[in-house]
Amino acid sequence: MTQDLAPQAVGAADEDDEISLLDLLQVVVDNLRLLVLGPLAAGLVALGITFVMTPVFTAKVVFIPPKQQQSTAASALSDLAILGGGGGAIAGIKNPADQYLALLKSNSVADALIAQFKLHDRYQSKTRESTRLVLANNTRAVVGGKDGLISVEFDDKDPVVAANMCNAYVEELRRLLNRVALTESQLRRVFFEKLVSETKERMAVAEQALKTSGVDSAVLKLSAGSALEAVARLKAQVSAQEVKLASMRGYLAESAPEFKQAYTELQAMRRQLAQEDKDEAKQGGQSDYINRFRDFKYQEALLELYMRQFEMAQLDVSREGAVVQVVDAADPPEHKSKPKKGQVAALTAVAAGFALLLWVFVRNALRGAAGTPETAEKLARLRTGWRRATGRSH
Numbered sequence: 001m002t003q004d005l006a007p008q009a010v011g012a013a014d015e016d017d018e019i020s021l022l023d024l025l026q027v028v029v030d031n032l033r034l035l036v037l038g039p040l041a042a043g044l045v046a047l048g049i050t051f052v053m054t055p056v057f058t059a060k061v062v063f064i065p066p067k068q069q070q071s072t073a074a075s076a077l078s079d080l081a082i083l084g085g086g087g088g089a090i091a092g093i094k095n096p097a098d099q100y101l102a103l104l105k106s107n108s109v110a111d112a113l114i115a116q117f118k119l120h121d122r123y124q125s126k127t128r129e130s131t132r133l134v135l136a137n138n139t140r141a142v143v144g145g146k147d148g149l150i151s152v153e154f155d156d157k158d159p160v161v162a163a164n165m166c167n168a169y170v171e172e173l174r175r176l177l178n179r180v181a182l183t184e185s186q187l188r189r190v191f192f193e194k195l196v197s198e199t200k201e202r203m204a205v206a207e208q209a210l211k212t213s214g215v216d217s218a219v220l221k222l223s224a225g226s227a228l229e230a231v232a233r234l235k236a237q238v239s240a241q242e243v244k245l246a247s248m249r250g251y252l253a254e255s256a257p258e259f260k261q262a263y264t265e266l267q268a269m270r271r272q273l274a275q276e277d278k279d280e281a282k283q284g285g286q287s288d289y290i291n292r293f294r295d296f297k298y299q300e301a302l303l304e305l306y307m308r309q310f311e312m313a314q315l316d317v318s319r320e321g322a323v324v325q326v327v328d329a330a331d332p333p334e335h336k337s338k339p340k341k342g343q344v345a346a347l348t349a350v351a352a353g354f355a356l357l358l359w360v361f362v363r364n365a366l367r368g369a370a371g372t373p374e375t376a377e378k379l380a381r382l383r384t385g386w387r388r389a390t391g392r393s394h
Contacts (some may be wrong), residue, residue: 045348055336059162166330189313203299232297
């Protein structure tokens, strides 16, 4: 008997599912006119609203970002240490396109555009921060995947203003790049100019001390001249590497791989120099004139390296700034980009259709549930609780 009841239970469950689906379909059919005409009316209303909305125009400018070239002086920093290797870190940011996008979105560019186009009054914003926010929302800057071109799009109610804003973005980026590059070059030039002046003074003192040692230069050439010159140049390389590390601290953290590599090279140079000093101390005999000669050659080698850096920094100051080449300048758009009437009407109709369908199902479920005493009592309690919560208990 149990085996006979099992198929009957399964058949009853299938019949309940079938009845439920048929009930849902019946609800849709009963409210078909509402579910069709409601979304259609909502879409038509949304379409009508788009005709009275203020149109928005989108202008676009496309330009080639400056090639990520290191400055002349920065590229020559690798020459400060003949062992090399760490200078490659000064080549710049690994993703230059990301840098230019960040500059386009910087407060310096935004504030310049706000002042030029009086955006504070145009957007009727109360604070500069809110003006920047509106400006950022109306601007889109992206980098092409393969070509590497940067495009800037700007939305505005006036097509002429939209085009002028796009072109102004490029001009402000060019000014910012030139200003940053010039300031960096000037600081570097002053830095190495001071080092050159100090080294010249120390070199003059070392040369005078060498002349008073009473040792003929020919004797030095015949004895330990070449070896002393090599030690002096190694000492100059150590000092130059220290200057290089000080420069790298301006744009790299000490945990950066490039900084660690340069620091490792400096430690290796120091160990080599310490070994040379030990070997020289064992030789003895000529310590007085050897030390004077080595100090003179050290100052001479250091002056040569610093002079090279100073000349490179002067070239950086005098050369032209970064070149931003415009591929397609922004022209006033002839057609509006927003609102898109068809898209707005379709999305509104679909959203209204889903909302009405949900409302029809909920209404039908409540009506069906209200027919049972238990559900009617629950609904009554819900109404009472709602009135109490809203202060309408009486």
